[in-house]
Amino acid sequence: MQLDLPGAFRRASRLPLGGAVVSVGYRAAAPYFLTAPMRLREVQSGRSVATMRHVPWVRNHLGGVHAIALCNLAEFAMGAVAEATIPAATHRWIPRGMTVAYVARAKGRMTATASLALPKPLGDRQELPVEISITDDAGTEVCRVTITIWVTAKA
Secondary structure (H helix, E strand, O other): OOOOHHHHHHHHOOOOOHHHHHHHHHHHHOHHHHHOOEEEEEEEOOEEEEEEOOOHHHEOOOOOEOHHHHHHHHHHHHHHHHHHHOOOOOEEEEEEEEEEEEOOOOOOOEEEEEEOOOOOOOOOEEEEEEEEEEEOOOOOEEEEEEEEEEEEEOO
16 A cells, blocks of 8 residues: 555644654655654645754764765655655656755755656656755755656556
């Protein structure tokens, strides 16, 4: 049975700590994500928002957020928007590539906003770009990411 991530997030967010519980459950689906302090803030078809706290284990040697921690946050947000957007009954997806531009020093809490637009009709085999912008608390974009996902129809 496939999880309705947007619906679960919407329902849980009405409860105290509900959004945090769904975030941990989503992170546990890919256990590597449990290594970073990330949380889903918004999940809907075509868009997701996730945050990551600035804690010692995500820092680089200069005291900022490590580049790979930013990539992890981008992939976390990408997965949420892909789950919310790709019709699970008929299609599946997997990341195929990532292009990253570090555009400013990353310090403090990071917010990743991921966007995915589906073509009409959704084909049987295609690459789709997921665009992710990561900003700091001041709203300054610190990282711009495109993750290409491979989408195929279920047999």
